[in-house]
Amino acid sequence: MTVHAALAGYDPAQTRTDCLRHDRARLLRPSWAELDFGALSRNVAATRKRVGPDVRIYFVCKGDGFGFGAAAVAKAAERAGVDGFCAGSPDEVVSIRSTGTTLPVLLFASTIPADLPAAARLGATVTVQSIADAEAVIAAGEAIEVFVEVDCGLGRYGLRREQWPGVLQRLRAAGHVAVRGLYSHLSAPDDPATSRDQAALFRQAAADAAAAGHDDLTLMLASSRVVLAYPDMLFNAVDPGRLIYGGGLDENWMEIGALSPLLKAVKSRIIQIQEHPPGTVLGIGYGAPIAIAHGMRTAVAPIGFWDGLNHIPPLGEVLIRGRRCPVLGRRTFQHSVLDVTALGDVALGDEVVVLGRQGTEEISIHDLARAIGIPVIELVPRLARCLPHVYVDEAQERGGPGE
Ligand SMILES: *Cc1c(COP(=O)(O)O)cnc(C)c1O
Numbered sequence: 206m207t208v209h210a211a212l213a214g215y216d217p218a219q220t221r222t223d224c225l226r227h228d229r230a231r232l233l234r235p236s237w238a239e240l241d242f243g244a245l246s247r248n249v250a251a252t253r254k255r256v257g258p259d260v261r262i263y264f265v266c267k268g269d270g271f272g273f274g275a276a277a278v279a280k281a282a283e284r285a286g287v288d289g290f291c292a293g294s295p296d297e298v299v300s301i302r303s304t305g306t307t308l309p310v311l312l313f314a315s316t317i318p319a320d321l322p323a324a325a326r327l328g329a330t331v332t333v334q335s336i337a338d339a340e341a342v343i344a345a346g347e348a349i350e351v352f353v354e355v356d357c358g359l360g361r362y363g364l365r366r367e368q369w370p371g372v373l374q375r376l377r378a379a380g381h382v383a384v385r386g387l388y389s390h391l392s393a394p395d396d397p398a399t400s401r402d403q404a405a406l407f408r409q410a411a412a413d414a415a416a417a418g419h420d421d422l423t424l425m426l427a428s429s430r431v432v433l434a435y436p437d438m439l440f441n442a443v444d445p446g447r448l449i450y451g452g453g454l455d456e457n458w459m460e461i462g463a464l465s466p467l468l469k470a471v472k473s474r475i476i477q478i479q480e481h482p483p484g485t486v487l488g489i490g491y492g493a494p495i496a497i498a499h500g501m502r503t504a505v506a507p508i509g510f511w512d513g514l515n516h517i518p519p520l521g522e523v524l525i526r527g528r529r530c531p532v533l534g535r536r537t538f539q540h541s542v543l544d545v546t547a548l549g550d551v552a553l554g555d556e557v558v559v560l561g562r563q564g565t566e567e568i569s570i571h572d573l574a575r576a577i578g579i580p581v582i583e584l585v586p587r588l589a590r591c592l593p594h595v596y597v598d599e600a601q602e603r604g605g606p607g608e
Contacts, residue, residue, distance in 0.1 A: 267293025489534025
């Protein structure tokens with residue numbers, strides 16, 4: 206396996222860990238996430254194939270690109286052929302713009318209305334999702350590009366149905382506000398009947414916008430599961446996130462999409478090994494005491510709940526030397542205690558696989574999510590956000606998103 210070396214002023218040959226991105230490195234603590242940006246490119250290509258050449262792909266980079274780094278994922282996705290980005294906060298707009306991209310960046314609802322003009326000046330197309338938002342962009346008196354978000358049943362934000370015609374007419378009359386698009390987000394993509402009803406409402410919103418005089422709108426309703434399940438709801442743009450990260454979707458959707466995970470592995474190394482004689486009682490990590498009847502060998506990996514894992518059991522298993530080893534007691538802030546009694550041979554520095562493949566064994570993200578009781582949609586960005594990133598894709602050697 207090749208690893209992207211981007212650690213400025215730091216000699217990776219001197220460490221046991223592989224080369225970490227310099228801004229995320231925690232020197233010498235051997236716990237990391239392996240990212241495969243080739244997978245992201247393949248997922249963009251698969252999405253393009255699915256939606257066709259004429260539907261624009263607005264790649265969702267909220268949550269700092271689901272924890273993978275908004276600039277890094279945006280750069281890789283632009284190279285792979287997306288048409289725009291969605292950001293979850295103004296600082297993510299700045300991150301995405303720092304790549305030099307000239308593609309549109311839609312800012313999802315995230316600021317108070319009074320801050321919308323300032324957010325637009327960062328290089329965003331801002332979301333108008335309430336009457337207060339509409340009044341704020343009108344009152345700013347400057348040219349502002351907006352997407353209008355309508356609520357078709359999610360009940361989060363977005364203009365309610367009775368507000369559509371009035372607000373769309375008022376934005377049109379203001380003149381200086383350029384409405385470029387209209388979008389919504391479905392509440393139950395797994396339920397075809399509800400989704401069809403909500404898509405019909407969205408068509409009504411598009412008709413209201415046209416009646417108010419807004420032309421050439423980007424119409425966007427399809428997040429990942431909608432792209433996969435409803436080819437008749439793609440309109441002229443889609444806004445997938447998880448489809449392109451190849452993670453965070455239920456197993457059946459992963460299969461339907463034939464997705465490759467950007468989060469390829471989570472690994473650590475053994476920093477300590479201890480033999481416990483029969484008769485020992487261990488309260489590992491403040492957990493319930495374990496009485497050792499026949500002797501036990503434990504190992505410690507420096508990865509804990511600060512790294513996005515959980516504290517209280519169930520804690521699941523890890524792979525060491527291709528074998529499954531249980532995690533004992535409670536996981537602490539930065540450590541996991543592992544039962545390695547069954548391993549014939551084990552050594553300091555041995556690789557510990559929390560997520561991924563080792564030998565013939567594999568712990569998938571779905572295995573891990575089930576084992577530790579954290580939903581996969583929550584687990585992927587937690588791990589990605591908390592751990593240092595190591596790039597494991599050949600293409601990154603030739604100029605990856607971390608430069
Ligand atoms: C989070 C989000 C998305 C992306 O959802 P995925 O299921 O990850 O594709 C798209 N649109 C909106 C409005 C969102 O909030």
